[in-house]
Amino acid sequence: MPKIVKQIILLLILTNVLSANYPEKPITFIVHSKPGSAIDITTRQLIKIAAKYTDATFLVENKTGGSGIIAMRDVLSKKADGYTILAVTKSFISTVLLTGGSVQMSDFHFLACLVIDPEVLITNRNAKVKTLDQIIADALEKEGHQKWLGPLVGGVDHLMAVKTWHLLGIKGEWIPFEGGSDALASLMGQHGTVYVGNPVDVKGRPNLMIAAVASEKRLKRFPNSPTFIEKGFDLQKDVLWRGYALKKGTNPTVTIFLDSLFQKISRDADWLAYVNNTSANPVYLGHKAFTDMVNGDQAEAIKYLNLAGILKNVKQTNNTSKTGVSAGMAIGFVFILLLLYFFKREWFKAEVVIGLLLISLSTYLYWLTLDFPQGELSKTAGPAAMPRLWIYGLILFSVILIVNTIREKVVSNLDNGRNLFQSVSLIGLMIAYLLIVGFIGYYISTTIFLISGAYLLGYRKHWIVFGSGLGFTLLSYLVFYKLLQVPLPLGIFE
Amino acid sequence: MEIFSELLNGFSVIAGFGPLLIILAGVMMGILVGVLPGLSPAMGVALLVPFSYGMSPLNAMILLVAVYSAANYGGTITAIAINTPGTPSAIVSTFDGYPLTKQGKPGRALGASVMASVVGGFMGTIILVFFSVPLAKAALTFGPPEYFALAIFGLTIISSLSTGNYIKAFIATLIGLLLNTIGMDPFTGYLRFTFGFAELADGFSFIPALIGLFALSEIFLSIERSVTTKEVLKKVSGRMPRLKEMWRIKRIVLQSSFIGTVIGVVPGAGATIAAFIAYNEAKRSSKNKEEFGKGALEGVAASGAATSGSVGGALVPLLTLGIPGSAATAVLIGALMLHGLTPGPELFKDKSTIVFGIFASLFVAYFFMLFLGIIGNQLWIKIISAPKALLNPAILAIAFIGSYAVGNSMFDVWACLGFGVLGWLLRRYDFPTAPVILGLILGFLAETNFRRALLMGDGKIFFERPISLIMLILAALSLFWPIISAAFKKRKELGKTK
Numbered sequence A: 001m002p003k004i005v006k007q008i009i010l011l012l013i014l015t016n017v018l019s020a021n022y023p024e025k026p027i028t029f030i031v032h033s034k035p036g037s038a039i040d041i042t043t044r045q046l047i048k049i050a051a052k053y054t055d056a057t058f059l060v061e062n063k064t065g066g067s068g069i070i071a072m073r074d075v076l077s078k079k080a081d082g083y084t085i086l087a088v089t090k091s092f093i094s095t096v097l098l099t100g101g102s103v104q105m106s107d108f109h110f111l112a113c114l115v116i117d118p119e120v121l122i123t124n125r126n127a128k129v130k131t132l133d134q135i136i137a138d139a140l141e142k143e144g145h146q147k148w149l150g151p152l153v154g155g156v157d158h159l160m161a162v163k164t165w166h167l168l169g170i171k172g173e174w175i176p177f178e179g180g181s182d183a184l185a186s187l188m189g190q191h192g193t194v195y196v197g198n199p200v201d202v203k204g205r206p207n208l209m210i211a212a213v214a215s216e217k218r219l220k221r222f223p224n225s226p227t228f229i230e231k232g233f234d235l236q237k238d239v240l241w242r243g244y245a246l247k248k249g250t251n252p253t254v255t256i257f258l259d260s261l262f263q264k265i266s267r268d269a270d271w272l273a274y275v276n277n278t279s280a281n282p283v284y285l286g287h288k289a290f291t292d293m294v295n296g297d298q299a300e301a302i303k304y305l306n307l308a309g310i311l312k313n314v315k316q317t318n319n320t321s322k323t324g325v326s327a328g329m330a331i332g333f334v335f336i337l338l339l340l341y342f343f344k345r346e347w348f349k350a351e352v353v354i355g356l357l358l359i360s361l362s363t364y365l366y367w368l369t370l371d372f373p374q375g376e377l378s379k380t381a382g383p384a385a386m387p388r389l390w391i392y393g394l395i396l397f398s399v400i401l402i403v404n405t406i407r408e409k410v411v412s413n414l415d416n417g418r419n420l421f422q423s424v425s426l427i428g429l430m431i432a433y434l435l436i437v438g439f440i441g442y443y444i445s446t447t448i449f450l451i452s453g454a455y456l457l458g459y460r461k462h463w464i465v466f467g468s469g470l471g472f473t474l475l476s477y478l479v480f481y482k483l484l485q486v487p488l489p490l491g492i493f494e
Numbered sequence B: 001m002e003i004f005s006e007l008l009n010g011f012s013v014i015a016g017f018g019p020l021l022i023i024l025a026g027v028m029m030g031i032l033v034g035v036l037p038g039l040s041p042a043m044g045v046a047l048l049v050p051f052s053y054g055m056s057p058l059n060a061m062i063l064l065v066a067v068y069s070a071a072n073y074g075g076t077i078t079a080i081a082i083n084t085p086g087t088p089s090a091i092v093s094t095f096d097g098y099p100l101t102k103q104g105k106p107g108r109a110l111g112a113s114v115m116a117s118v119v120g121g122f123m124g125t126i127i128l129v130f131f132s133v134p135l136a137k138a139a140l141t142f143g144p145p146e147y148f149a150l151a152i153f154g155l156t157i158i159s160s161l162s163t164g165n166y167i168k169a170f171i172a173t174l175i176g177l178l179l180n181t182i183g184m185d186p187f188t189g190y191l192r193f194t195f196g197f198a199e200l201a202d203g204f205s206f207i208p209a210l211i212g213l214f215a216l217s218e219i220f221l222s223i224e225r226s227v228t229t230k231e232v233l234k235k236v237s238g239r240m241p242r243l244k245e246m247w248r249i250k251r252i253v254l255q256s257s258f259i260g261t262v263i264g265v266v267p268g269a270g271a272t273i274a275a276f277i278a279y280n281e282a283k284r285s286s287k288n289k290e291e292f293g294k295g296a297l298e299g300v301a302a303s304g305a306a307t308s309g310s311v312g313g314a315l316v317p318l319l320t321l322g323i324p325g326s327a328a329t330a331v332l333i334g335a336l337m338l339h340g341l342t343p344g345p346e347l348f349k350d351k352s353t354i355v356f357g358i359f360a361s362l363f364v365a366y367f368f369m370l371f372l373g374i375i376g377n378q379l380w381i382k383i384i385s386a387p388k389a390l391l392n393p394a395i396l397a398i399a400f401i402g403s404y405a406v407g408n409s410m411f412d413v414w415a416c417l418g419f420g421v422l423g424w425l426l427r428r429y430d431f432p433t434a435p436v437i438l439g440l441i442l443g444f445l446a447e448t449n450f451r452r453a454l455l456m457g458d459g460k461i462f463f464e465r466p467i468s469l470i471m472l473i474l475a476a477l478s479l480f481w482p483i484i485s486a487a488f489k490k491r492k493e494l495g496k497t498k
Helices: A002-021 A038-050 A066-077 A091-098 A132-142 A156-168 A180-188 A252-267 A269-277 A287-307 A310-315 A322-343 A350-369 A385-406 A420-456 A462-483 B002-014 B017-035 B041-048 B057-082 B088-102 B106-140 B144-155 B166-180 B198-202 B206-225 B243-248 B250-265 B270-285 B297-321 B327-338 B345-350 B352-384 B388-407 B410-428 B434-456 B466-497
Strands: A027-031 A058-062 A084-089 A108-118 A120-124 A146-150 A172-176 A194-197 A208-213 A239-247 A281-285
Touching (some): A038 A108, A038 A239, A038 A269, A038 B327, A066 A091, A066 B198, A108 A252, A108 A287, A120 A132, A132 A146, A132 A208, A156 A194, A172 B434, A180 A194, A180 A208, A180 B106, A180 B297, A252 A281, A281 A287, A287 A310, A322 A350, A350 A385, A385 B166, A385 B434, A420 B410, A462 B388, B002 B017, B002 B106, B002 B352, B017 B041, B017 B057, B041 B057, B057 B088, B057 B327, B088 B106, B088 B206, B088 B270, B088 B434, B106 B243, B166 B434, B206 B410, B206 B434, B250 B270, B270 B434, B297 B327, B297 B352, B345 B352
Parallel strands (some): A027 A058, A027 A084
Antiparallel strands (some): A108 A281
């Protein structure tokens, strides 16, 4: 225990020394979604405006995947030195809750929330059901079969829908889409009744209208759209927010610096114009207010995720005896191969082995699907339905392949194998390459890889080998790093 | 005709030195982005969004649109030259383009690709200018059942991708479909087959899979099969196809451009599905079916034309409905908003100069593309004439960057290598890899829309709606056609021998 304390103290002193001149190197914003997404563009706009107030250099790096979990883990894996800032949105709460505890919202120090966007219900102007009253009447009539469209299950918009149903005393069916715009297209084509989103979604789309707004007052730009509270329902502070956070434990000098920077940005005229242009509201919530909002939203998200029966699904996963069964199946597979090899040598052909391998793997995957939830949300076709269909197909065709091979219908006249050794060594070299990139970075390891690759493949003009290896690396530096600003791993040189 | 005068007006606004230079720069940048695997058209556009901040809205948009249109073409270059599709939709260009390169005729393939791409681009733009409103309306009738039927129809293309052995092609498709189910189930949030890897929550990224299955597997296999290790491409010819030859395949080029544009309009379908379907239709309607897959000029042209056609198509829902038709147009929406423009029908009313300026710039961009493409081809031919021993490691290094750039993650690079080894093993035993990709592309479209449609109605919904019914019938016919026609042939031959 004292050892840890010592280390912590040492670390604090170290970070204190290091952060005295903060910022002295580029500060990276980690964005969880693809370039061009709302939060990505907001962040890029932010750094453009930040340049007015500080000489620090800012970069944006997109760490996509897992609805934000990859980006969160990336930030947590770095030092808490203030050089890595996470762009956060409300959707991270669902992500954290649904991925079962490897990352917590409390691992972060919430710096500032800069944008809030009220949640609204959107309907199609040309449809029969378009006002809040009509939605309620129609929902009661359809007895839970009214179709609500939006992004993925468990996300901010879905939870908003669950909350709305709960408070309005109705029930609907959530039809999830890959992204908001797909769901909007579906609403425009009248494949559903209600879309849960933000005011920006009706901008420039005259066929759509806002049926109800979850804010305290009517929105300035949409004076004809009523609030929920006017209609007697307590949905008045439901917003999607975007802000910025650091890894917890960052030195106070850093947070003070960034906090004052964010305050300046939040008052900047260009920033206000940009945010207003996206139909959202520019705000400034400091550390305390932001953290309170996150905690409040998290408590609510847990409540509605439970109500929707989603958290239940997450907990169902069990990891019992997975390794045992995997090992058993692998042994079974090898056993069959051995039997074949010793007793039916004429059947021992590549296609038969591949077929058997596919059948064993398919059986194993089928066994895994037995654990898949049969949740309330998947009453028609659950998460296991499609994988099982493909597994059945794979087993069927593998059996046909084996039978055909044995009956010698499949004639494979391939001439492989002359240079198998070289092929395999190149694969090995590539594995070594990927392993050393983490230590010595892309540029050095690529030069080494290119040179050794050329020798491996039998090329012996030394000057050309070295020249082209270095030339390629230089070219990739100029094109990717300088021109396109794609960050490549630098290993220990970072 | 009001549209013509508006279009003329559009040409007049871009007819300055500045805008033309911007278009030229955009096309060059787009070709570069397309050529580099891992940098998709969407990423290319996104990378340039910050550059466009300081420009006027019109200049910003013509820059981004030029990048988008040229990136789709650029992808076909590396597909043809080194079997590495630079963009997902360029996969189809590898089918016939790379065989032509292996025969020492990369000039033919590259030339056909750029010419067909330009025709496709022109056709897409013309359709965009004149028919965007009715097309956008039609696209909205596509609900979940229709998307499911489209995916099933797309899957039937395997019967034309397989070279003889249907069983192996089916197995390869099913491997792709099964790989596609890895990751978070979109309907319940349950993590399927992720084995504890957080990186797999969204499944395997598509681009690393693509690079691995095509480029890496080709390198491993070609090294294994090469006779001498110092083998250099014999007699590489940079000769372009003659215009006469292109004229002979005009029907296929036009047909593919049209298919590309129309499928590009449907949000979420995209250039890749368009290219696959156009290729399939080209093969089906061609007189030399046996040539396909071995270096048919028609195959290269069909892919290029459809890919470029889809650009104009994808801009239809963007400009008329404010709905992105592809990943790149989703970024364009963000860029439009940055400049205070709201995509959608009001844009035509309030800012018609900008809209028609963009239209006009597309025509100019395709003109520049033809020019740059023909010059650039000679450079590519030089590169592929380099000794394989130098070229192959360099391709592997590019594969590294391409996979890494997708999500700035080493996991994707490892996945790329894994797919490379998988592709190599499959191809060693004569399993085609293209169906794996088809399964990866269409699996998600099929599954989510199947389940979405079931949430909306019961199983009958697929057969009650005319578009979905027709597509499903076509799919069934297309799937079993080889079997049916083979049976007919056999019967005929039997009759003859008797």
